[in-house]
Amino acid sequence: AQSVTQLGSHVSVSEGALVLLRCNYSSSVPPYLFWYVQYPNQGLQLLLKYTTGATLVKGINGFEAEFKKSETSFHLTKPSAHMSDAAEYFCAVSDSMQGGSEKLVFGKGMKLTVNP
Amino acid sequence: ETGVTQTPRHLVMGMTNKKSLKCEQHLGHNAMYWYKQSAKKPLELMFVYNFKEQTENNSVPSRFSPECPNSSHLFLHLHTLQPEDSALYLCASSQDRIPSSYEQYFGPGTRLTVT
Numbered sequence: 481a482q483s484v485t486q487l488g489s490h491v492s493v494s495e496g497a498l499v500l501l502r503c504n505y506s507s508s509v510p511p512y513l514f515w516y517v518q519y520p521n522q523g524l525q526l527l528l529k530y531t532t533g534a535t536l537v538k539g540i541n542g543f544e545a546e547f548k549k550s551e552t553s554f555h556l557t558k559p560s561a562h563m564s565d566a567a568e569y570f571c572a573v574s575d576s577m578q579g580g581s582e583k584l585v586f587g588k589g590m591k592l593t594v595n596p
Numbered sequence: 597e598t599g600v601t602q603t604p605r606h607l608v609m610g611m612t613n614k615k616s617l618k619c620e621q622h623l624g625h626n627a628m629y630w631y632k633q634s635a636k637k638p639l640e641l642m643f644v645y646n647f648k649e650q651t652e653n654n655s656v657p658s659r660f661s662p663e664c665p666n667s668s669h670l671f672l673h674l675h676t677l678q679p680e681d682s683a684l685y686l687c688a689s690s691q692d693r694i695p696s697s698y699e700q701y702f703g704p705g706t707r708l709t710v711t
Contacts, residue, residue, distance in 0.1 A: 489636065512697040523600065523686055523702030524639075531697045570639065574696040582696035583652070586639040 482507050482575035486587035494595050499543075499558040501590050503571030506552065512574035513554040514584065515545055519567045527569075530554065541565070566594045598622055600703035602687050608709045609677065617672040617706045619687030627693040628670040629700065630662060633684040645670060646693040677710045684708070 483506040493499055505511065512531050516524040528539025535547040541564075545556045554571060571587040600621045609615050621628065630642040644652035645664040659681075661673040670687055684705045690698040 484638070512695070516702075521704065523602075523688070523704045524700075525702070526699045529697065529699065572639075582694050583641055583644070584696055584700065588636065588638050 484587035492593040501556040505573045514572040516570045602703035614675040619670040621689040625689040629688040631686040
Protein backbone atom coordinates (compact mmCIF):
# COMPACT_ATOMS: atom_id res chain seq x y z
CA ALA A 481 0.00 0.00 0.00
CA GLN A 482 1.08 3.51 -0.74
CA SER A 483 2.04 6.01 1.90
CA VAL A 484 2.68 9.74 1.68
CA THR A 485 5.11 11.67 3.83
CA GLN A 486 4.87 15.38 4.42
CA LEU A 487 7.53 16.13 6.99
CA GLY A 488 6.50 18.63 9.62
CA SER A 489 3.07 20.16 9.99
CA HIS A 490 3.71 23.85 9.68
CA VAL A 491 5.88 26.12 7.55
CA SER A 492 6.17 29.88 7.72
CA VAL A 493 7.51 32.15 4.97
CA SER A 494 7.67 35.87 4.34
CA GLU A 495 5.57 37.46 1.64
CA GLY A 496 7.55 37.34 -1.61
CA ALA A 497 9.73 34.44 -0.48
CA LEU A 498 9.99 31.03 -2.10
CA VAL A 499 7.46 28.43 -1.01
CA LEU A 500 8.69 24.84 -0.89
CA LEU A 501 6.46 22.07 0.45
CA ARG A 502 7.92 18.58 0.38
CA CYS A 503 6.14 15.36 -0.44
CA ASN A 504 7.53 11.85 -0.73
CA TYR A 505 5.62 8.71 -1.55
CA SER A 506 6.49 5.08 -0.99
CA SER A 507 5.88 3.14 -4.18
CA SER A 508 8.49 2.41 -6.86
CA VAL A 509 5.70 2.26 -9.43
CA PRO A 510 4.89 5.78 -10.64
CA PRO A 511 1.44 6.61 -9.32
CA TYR A 512 -0.82 9.53 -10.02
CA LEU A 513 0.21 12.44 -7.79
CA PHE A 514 -1.81 15.40 -6.56
CA TRP A 515 -1.56 18.53 -4.50
CA TYR A 516 -4.72 19.86 -2.89
CA VAL A 517 -5.18 23.10 -0.94
CA GLN A 518 -7.65 23.74 1.86
CA TYR A 519 -8.51 27.30 2.85
CA PRO A 520 -10.10 27.91 6.27
CA ASN A 521 -13.66 26.61 6.55
CA GLN A 522 -13.57 25.17 3.05
CA GLY A 523 -13.14 21.80 1.40
CA LEU A 524 -10.07 20.71 -0.55
CA GLN A 525 -9.36 22.18 -3.97
CA LEU A 526 -7.05 20.65 -6.58
CA LEU A 527 -3.89 22.69 -7.19
CA LEU A 528 -2.26 20.38 -9.71
CA LYS A 529 -1.76 16.75 -10.63
CA TYR A 530 0.71 14.50 -12.38
CA THR A 531 -0.51 11.56 -14.41
CA THR A 532 1.91 10.99 -17.30
CA GLY A 533 4.18 13.02 -19.56
CA ALA A 534 6.06 16.12 -18.53
CA THR A 535 7.42 15.80 -15.02
CA LEU A 536 7.11 19.51 -14.25
CA VAL A 537 3.47 20.26 -13.67
CA LYS A 538 2.01 23.76 -13.45
CA GLY A 539 -1.08 24.42 -11.42
CA ILE A 540 -3.30 27.24 -10.33
CA ASN A 541 -2.20 30.36 -8.42
CA GLY A 542 1.40 30.13 -9.67
CA PHE A 543 2.20 26.80 -8.03
CA GLU A 544 4.13 24.03 -9.71
CA ALA A 545 5.47 20.61 -8.75
CA GLU A 546 8.10 18.30 -10.17
CA PHE A 547 7.78 14.53 -10.24
CA LYS A 548 11.15 12.91 -9.54
CA LYS A 549 10.92 9.16 -9.87
CA SER A 550 14.44 8.51 -8.59
CA GLU A 551 13.66 10.40 -5.40
CA THR A 552 10.00 9.29 -5.15
CA SER A 553 9.20 12.95 -4.59
CA PHE A 554 6.62 15.47 -5.75
CA HIS A 555 7.57 18.74 -4.07
CA LEU A 556 5.37 21.81 -4.46
CA THR A 557 6.91 25.22 -5.13
CA LYS A 558 5.94 28.81 -5.76
CA PRO A 559 8.58 31.44 -6.48
CA SER A 560 6.94 34.26 -4.54
CA ALA A 561 4.50 33.76 -1.69
CA HIS A 562 1.40 35.89 -1.40
CA MET A 563 -0.68 36.49 1.70
CA SER A 564 -3.57 34.68 0.03
CA ASP A 565 -1.49 31.48 -0.13
CA ALA A 566 -1.97 30.94 3.60
CA ALA A 567 -3.78 27.60 3.80
CA GLU A 568 -3.20 23.92 4.42
CA TYR A 569 -1.66 21.87 1.63
CA PHE A 570 -2.13 18.15 1.11
CA CYS A 571 -0.14 15.82 -1.08
CA ALA A 572 -1.98 12.74 -2.31
CA VAL A 573 -1.08 9.66 -4.30
CA SER A 574 -3.20 7.07 -6.04
CA ASP A 575 -3.10 3.55 -4.68
CA SER A 576 -4.28 0.36 -6.34
CA MET A 577 -6.36 -1.91 -4.22
CA GLN A 578 -7.58 -5.46 -4.43
CA GLY A 579 -10.13 -6.10 -7.11
CA GLY A 580 -8.79 -3.38 -9.40
CA SER A 581 -10.13 -0.54 -7.31
CA GLU A 582 -8.14 2.60 -6.64
CA LYS A 583 -8.16 5.29 -4.00
CA LEU A 584 -6.28 8.41 -3.01
CA VAL A 585 -3.93 8.29 -0.05
CA PHE A 586 -3.37 11.68 1.55
CA GLY A 587 -0.49 13.05 3.57
CA LYS A 588 -1.10 14.68 6.94
CA GLY A 589 -1.02 18.14 5.44
CA MET A 590 1.20 21.19 5.83
CA LYS A 591 -0.09 24.48 7.15
CA LEU A 592 1.48 27.42 5.35
CA THR A 593 1.66 30.79 7.08
CA VAL A 594 2.71 33.86 5.09
CA ASN A 595 4.11 36.76 7.10
CA PRO A 596 3.88 40.35 5.83
CA GLU B 597 -25.95 26.01 -6.32
CA THR B 598 -22.72 24.89 -7.94
CA GLY B 599 -20.09 22.29 -7.13
CA VAL B 600 -20.53 20.15 -4.04
CA THR B 601 -22.70 21.33 -1.16
CA GLN B 602 -22.98 19.88 2.33
CA THR B 603 -25.53 20.44 5.08
CA PRO B 604 -25.43 21.17 7.89
CA ARG B 605 -22.11 22.97 8.13
CA HIS B 606 -21.95 22.45 11.89
CA LEU B 607 -23.56 19.78 14.05
CA VAL B 608 -23.43 19.10 17.76
CA MET B 609 -25.00 15.86 18.91
CA GLY B 610 -25.13 13.71 21.99
CA MET B 611 -23.98 10.13 21.96
CA THR B 612 -27.55 8.82 21.93
CA ASN B 613 -28.80 11.04 19.12
CA LYS B 614 -29.49 10.09 15.52
CA LYS B 615 -28.64 12.62 12.82
CA SER B 616 -27.83 12.69 9.12
CA LEU B 617 -25.34 14.56 6.99
CA LYS B 618 -26.32 15.49 3.46
CA CYS B 619 -24.17 15.99 0.38
CA GLU B 620 -25.28 17.10 -3.06
CA GLN B 621 -23.18 17.47 -6.19
CA HIS B 622 -24.25 19.58 -9.16
CA LEU B 623 -21.45 18.42 -11.48
CA GLY B 624 -22.99 15.40 -13.17
CA HIS B 625 -20.41 13.09 -11.61
CA ASN B 626 -20.83 9.35 -11.14
CA ALA B 627 -18.68 8.74 -8.06
CA MET B 628 -19.14 10.16 -4.55
CA TYR B 629 -17.05 9.80 -1.42
CA TRP B 630 -17.19 10.36 2.33
CA TYR B 631 -13.95 11.32 4.10
CA LYS B 632 -13.19 11.96 7.76
CA GLN B 633 -10.71 14.73 8.58
CA SER B 634 -9.36 14.71 12.14
CA ALA B 635 -6.77 17.06 13.54
CA LYS B 636 -3.19 16.06 12.78
CA LYS B 637 -4.24 12.90 10.92
CA PRO B 638 -4.38 12.17 7.20
CA LEU B 639 -7.70 12.34 5.45
CA GLU B 640 -9.44 8.99 5.92
CA LEU B 641 -11.57 7.57 3.15
CA MET B 642 -14.76 6.12 4.63
CA PHE B 643 -17.11 5.14 1.82
CA VAL B 644 -17.18 5.23 -1.97
CA TYR B 645 -20.20 5.08 -4.26
CA ASN B 646 -20.04 4.66 -8.02
CA PHE B 647 -23.26 4.88 -10.01
CA LYS B 648 -25.20 4.72 -6.70
CA GLU B 649 -23.55 1.42 -5.73
CA GLN B 650 -21.27 1.25 -2.70
CA THR B 651 -17.89 0.07 -3.89
CA GLU B 652 -15.88 0.57 -0.73
CA ASN B 653 -16.30 0.55 3.01
CA ASN B 654 -12.97 1.14 4.69
CA SER B 655 -13.73 -0.77 7.87
CA VAL B 656 -15.97 1.99 9.13
CA PRO B 657 -17.92 1.25 12.33
CA SER B 658 -21.59 0.43 11.81
CA ARG B 659 -22.64 3.55 13.73
CA PHE B 660 -21.94 5.30 10.41
CA SER B 661 -24.41 4.30 7.71
CA PRO B 662 -24.17 5.75 4.18
CA GLU B 663 -26.98 6.08 1.69
CA CYS B 664 -26.84 7.07 -1.97
CA PRO B 665 -30.35 7.35 -3.46
CA ASN B 666 -29.04 8.72 -6.77
CA SER B 667 -25.79 9.89 -8.33
CA SER B 668 -26.28 13.45 -7.08
CA HIS B 669 -27.05 12.84 -3.42
CA LEU B 670 -25.14 11.15 -0.63
CA PHE B 671 -26.10 10.85 3.02
CA LEU B 672 -24.25 9.76 6.12
CA HIS B 673 -26.57 8.57 8.88
CA LEU B 674 -25.13 8.79 12.36
CA HIS B 675 -26.25 7.01 15.54
CA THR B 676 -24.75 6.30 18.96
CA LEU B 677 -21.53 8.09 18.10
CA GLN B 678 -18.50 8.38 20.35
CA PRO B 679 -16.59 11.56 21.26
CA GLU B 680 -13.66 10.39 19.09
CA ASP B 681 -15.98 10.63 16.09
CA SER B 682 -15.83 14.41 16.37
CA ALA B 683 -14.21 15.61 13.15
CA LEU B 684 -14.77 17.39 9.86
CA TYR B 685 -16.67 15.15 7.47
CA LEU B 686 -15.99 15.89 3.84
CA CYS B 687 -17.97 14.79 0.84
CA ALA B 688 -16.36 14.64 -2.60
CA SER B 689 -17.31 13.64 -6.12
CA SER B 690 -15.46 12.75 -9.30
CA GLN B 691 -16.36 12.00 -12.89
CA ASP B 692 -15.83 8.30 -12.32
CA ARG B 693 -14.28 6.02 -9.76
CA ILE B 694 -11.45 4.76 -11.90
CA PRO B 695 -8.94 5.80 -12.89
CA SER B 696 -8.16 7.73 -9.77
CA SER B 697 -6.53 10.41 -11.91
CA TYR B 698 -9.95 12.03 -12.09
CA GLU B 699 -10.02 15.16 -9.93
CA GLN B 700 -12.11 14.93 -6.79
CA TYR B 701 -14.26 17.96 -6.00
CA PHE B 702 -14.81 18.52 -2.31
CA GLY B 703 -17.63 20.10 -0.39
CA PRO B 704 -16.93 22.51 2.51
CA GLY B 705 -17.54 19.80 5.09
CA THR B 706 -19.68 19.32 8.17
CA ARG B 707 -17.97 20.05 11.50
CA LEU B 708 -19.31 17.39 13.85
CA THR B 709 -18.97 17.57 17.61
CA VAL B 710 -20.10 14.63 19.71
CA THR B 711 -20.76 15.46 23.36
